[in-house]
Amino acid sequence: MKNRTVRTAVLGAACAALLSSAACGSGFDDDKAAAPAQQSGGPAHLQILIGSSGDAETTAVKDAAAAWAKKSGSTATVTPAQDLAQQLGQAFAGDNPPDVFYVDASRFADYASVGALEPYADKLSGASDFYPSLRTTFTYDGTFYCAPKDFSTLALVINDDLWAKAGLGEGDVPTTWDQLTAVSEKLKAEGVTPLAIADTRDRVGAFLVQAGGWITSPDGKQATADSPENLKALQYVQSLLKDKLAQFPSQLDAGWGGEAFGKGKAAMTVEGNWIKGALKADFPDVKYSVHELPAGPKGKGTLSFTNCWGISAKSKYKQQAIDFVEAMTTVDQQMTFARAFGVMPSRQSAKDVYTKEFPADGPFVNGADYAQGPVNAPKMDSVLADFDTGIQKLASSDPKALLERVQKNTQAALG
Amino acid sequence: MADTAPAPAPVSPRAARPGPRLSAAVRENIAGWLFVAPVVVILGLFLLLPILMAMWVSLTDWNGQGSPFRSGVPFVGLDNYTRLFTEDGLARQDFMTSVRNNFYYVAIVVPAQTVLALGLAVIVNNRMLKGKTFFRAAFFFPSVTSSVAISVVFLFIFANSGAVTSLLKLFGIDGPQWFSDSRGVLHLLLGGLGLVDPADPPAALTSGGPFGLSWWEWLSGPSVAMCTIIMLVVWTTSGTFMLMFLAALQDIPVTLEEAGMLDGAGRWQQFRHITLPLLKPTLFLVLTLGLIATWQVFDQVYVMSQGNPAKTTLTPAFLSYQTAFRSFEYGSGTAISFVLFAIIVVLALLQRWIMRDRDPARRTRRS
Numbered sequence: 001m002k003n004r005t006v007r008t009a010v011l012g013a014a015c016a017a018l019l020s021s022a023a024c025g026s027g028f029d030d031d032k033a034a035a036p037a038q039q040s041g042g043p044a045h046l047q048i049l050i051g052s053s054g055d056a057e058t059t060a061v062k063d064a065a066a067a068w069a070k071k072s073g074s075t076a077t078v079t080p081a082q083d084l085a086q087q088l089g090q091a092f093a094g095d096n097p098p099d100v101f102y103v104d105a106s107r108f109a110d111y112a113s114v115g116a117l118e119p120y121a122d123k124l125s126g127a128s129d130f131y132p133s134l135r136t137t138f139t140y141d142g143t144f145y146c147a148p149k150d151f152s153t154l155a156l157v158i159n160d161d162l163w164a165k166a167g168l169g170e171g172d173v174p175t176t177w178d179q180l181t182a183v184s185e186k187l188k189a190e191g192v193t194p195l196a197i198a199d200t201r202d203r204v205g206a207f208l209v210q211a212g213g214w215i216t217s218p219d220g221k222q223a224t225a226d227s228p229e230n231l232k233a234l235q236y237v238q239s240l241l242k243d244k245l246a247q248f249p250s251q252l253d254a255g256w257g258g259e260a261f262g263k264g265k266a267a268m269t270v271e272g273n274w275i276k277g278a279l280k281a282d283f284p285d286v287k288y289s290v291h292e293l294p295a296g297p298k299g300k301g302t303l304s305f306t307n308c309w310g311i312s313a314k315s316k317y318k319q320q321a322i323d324f325v326e327a328m329t330t331v332d333q334q335m336t337f338a339r340a341f342g343v344m345p346s347r348q349s350a351k352d353v354y355t356k357e358f359p360a361d362g363p364f365v366n367g368a369d370y371a372q373g374p375v376n377a378p379k380m381d382s383v384l385a386d387f388d389t390g391i392q393k394l395a396s397s398d399p400k401a402l403l404e405r406v407q408k409n410t411q412a413a414l415g
Numbered sequence: 416m417a418d419t420a421p422a423p424a425p426v427s428p429r430a431a432r433p434g435p436r437l438s439a440a441v442r443e444n445i446a447g448w449l450f451v452a453p454v455v456v457i458l459g460l461f462l463l464l465p466i467l468m469a470m471w472v473s474l475t476d477w478n479g480q481g482s483p484f485r486s487g488v489p490f491v492g493l494d495n496y497t498r499l500f501t502e503d504g505l506a507r508q509d510f511m512t513s514v515r516n517n518f519y520y521v522a523i524v525v526p527a528q529t530v531l532a533l534g535l536a537v538i539v540n541n542r543m544l545k546g547k548t549f550f551r552a553a554f555f556f557p558s559v560t561s562s563v564a565i566s567v568v569f570l571f572i573f574a575n576s577g578a579v580t581s582l583l584k585l586f587g588i589d590g591p592q593w594f595s596d597s598r599g600v601l602h603l604l605l606g607g608l609g610l611v612d613p614a615d616p617p618a619a620l621t622s623g624g625p626f627g628l629s630w631w632e633w634l635s636g637p638s639v640a641m642c643t644i645i646m647l648v649v650w651t652t653s654g655t656f657m658l659m660f661l662a663a664l665q666d667i668p669v670t671l672e673e674a675g676m677l678d679g680a681g682r683w684q685q686f687r688h689i690t691l692p693l694l695k696p697t698l699f700l701v702l703t704l705g706l707i708a709t710w711q712v713f714d715q716v717y718v719m720s721q722g723n724p725a726k727t728t729l730t731p732a733f734l735s736y737q738t739a740f741r742s743f744e745y746g747s748g749t750a751i752s753f754v755l756f757a758i759i760v761v762l763a764l765l766q767r768w769i770m771r772d773r774d775p776a777r778r779t780r781r782s
Contacts, residue, residue, distance in 0.1 A: 085740070086740045089479050093481070093482075093483075093745075115480065250575075250594060250724070251595055252575075379742070379744075381742045382505055382506075382509065383505060389725045389726050393597065396614070
């Protein structure tokens with residue numbers, strides 16, 4: 001009996017500890033935090049979390065932030081994230097998010113829909129100067145939330161040596177699907193894998209756009225996966241895969257298209273402008289040229305990838321943060337970033353300067369005019385991951401069934 | 416006789432103390448609890464409390480903004496759990512796929528690593544073996560190496576132009592593309608035997624099945640990619656379990672073996688009727704630890720495949736992580752981990768029941 005009393009007492013103490021820490025847990029998130037006291041003028045202490053592509057980017061952003069801090073009398077601490085999505089998730093959960101952070105376009109709707117982002121973008125000077133396709137990417141429920149940092153598009157990268165070996169010249173660069181099939185057959189006859197394309201919607205999706213389809217409607221409210229256009233696109237990709245005219249990088253022993261391409265295992269690949277830096281670093285001897293993706297039945301189409309400068313809705317220094325983003329997105333600053341780590345400026349007014357300085361990047365920049373951004377709707381991550389799974393099995397499965405599945409899942413996710 | 420006069424009753428030291436009297440048992444209890452208090456507090460604060468908090472999260476639709484313990488967080492009851500079992504949707508499909516994958520993984524890894532560990536232990540316990548220390552160290556080595564490092568090495572070994580494929584080529588076998596091959600080995604086996612055509616499975620199997628997956632999908636077996644992870648894990652963990660078996664083997668008195676030998680038992684009979692029964696507690700330990708660890712497999716999947724190809728290496732532990740931290744569906748993610756916990760507890764209890772001591776019954780039957 002006594003034994004039980006003691007046990008009860010200990011349990012009681014444990015419960016008390018539990019309750020008190022639960023209370024602590026709820027102590028720092030009341031309504032005060034929802035509308036933090038704004039400090040709209042004077043020096044600020046900005047925390048900036050970036051998902052850096054490498055040392056070059058980290059250094060460039062740190063330098064730019066230091067220059068801004070010096071000019072404005074504030075401090076700006078730039079932290080490169082190990083895993084941006086996870087670290088941001090933890091910071092939001094802990095109610096202590098950084099003031100400014102990168103937001104990946106594919107996750108943008110997730111953040112915007114839960115109210116984590118401050119919709120500031122229209123307050124920037126020259127907000128209409130950003131490419132329209134990028135503005136759409138960062139628009140949720142009709143509000144343009146955050147300023148695109150820079151962008152990349154997909155293009156067709158061709159290995160010049162393998163190209164010449166198959167007896168192909170400059171005039172043979174494919175501009176339509178039929179031509180793509182034709183040159184691929186020639187390359188295959190030479191014993192070269194014609195095309196390395198990653199097994200994800202981020203590459204195969206370009207064919208959907210070229211056929212005039214996409215997974216969701218432009219406003220992100222309706223599922224449009226199960227359409228004849230998408231079916232045509234997947235059937236075409238399937239025909240390439242079945243005839244081994246296209247292979248996935250993992251089938252070519254590579255982690256991504258650029259690696260397969262750099263190793264000379266494929267004559268063509270569909271990748272973005274990041275491939276320049278990768279080829280320069282890892283495969284400096286490969287001679288290559290970049291071309292716009294071949295057009296499909298409904299014209300040209302490519303995909304764009306971008307990050308925006310997100311400002312936390314819970315930041316204490318929103319005004320200063322906007323000022324910071326303003327400084328980061330000037331044409332001059334964007335050109336500095338472009339030189340440092342090979343991204344393309346998100347402002348249209350920087351296009352001419354950029355193409356003059358990097359003439360070989362014309363096909364990537366031109367893609368901005370007809371590019372489709374990532375699916376702009378919340379809760380789509382697992383649906384799209386499931387679509388990727390279907391694409392991995394595309395060679396041996398029914399495209400129609402795959403699209404029906406994506407349609408069903410998208411409808412469920414969009415609610 | 417002054418000597419025989421009764422001595423005064425000994426005064427208990429306790430009686431001399433003022434205040435309420437506690438019996439010895441209670442005081443011992445209090446002392447005991449005081450001694451374990453630090454551990455109880457630490458365990459409660461860092462283990463029990465987070466578990467209870469997670470349990471709360473699994474009952475909500477918390478989106479990861481702010482604390483999950485404020486009033487605005489929507490309480491959804493058991494929705495996150497029912498979605499995993501009764502609602503036809505992506506959540507259930509992913510979860511059931513992960514359970515299927517992990518089931519095949521456990522069904523192969525646990526017996527394989529146990530048999531291998533026991534075999535190795537018997538070998539290195541052999542008194543005749545030369546260089547015993549070397550072999551013990553060699554077999555144990557994979558267990559002390561970081562699982563991430565080993566996973567990366569396996570990625571190279573099983574690459575399409577890696578050591579394994581090249582070795583198979585020497586024998587004229589065109590090996591599979593290990594990490595991009597999502598075909599189930601059971602499917603391949605059935606196809607190889609000519610029973611079923613994997614490209615066109617019978618409608619009876621594809622038309623229906625429990626929990627949103629068709630029978631055909633349930634019967635896929637581990638994928639080729641999963642098999643590489645299975646090989647890796649069997650190889651790394653058998654060393655640890657070998658150590659446990661070895662310790663138990665060395666506890667077995669030599670006299671018993673000698674007695675068996677005198678009675679004319681052969682080597683196999685000795686092993687079967689003397690060694691194995693004495694190893695039963697260790698066997699139980701190894702099986703239980705194996706069962707728990709294999710249901711929780713995470714790091715190999717995280718490093719090697721991230722659930723790919725075609726979700727065939729997706730496991731509940733990894734799916735839970737992915738759902739919570741990638742899709743911000745913390746409720747679903749924690750619900751998955753609690754279901755996983757339940758699966759492990761049920762299976763451990765089942766295993767305990769199967770391996771329960773039946774000896775008394777047998778003895779009565781004999782007498």
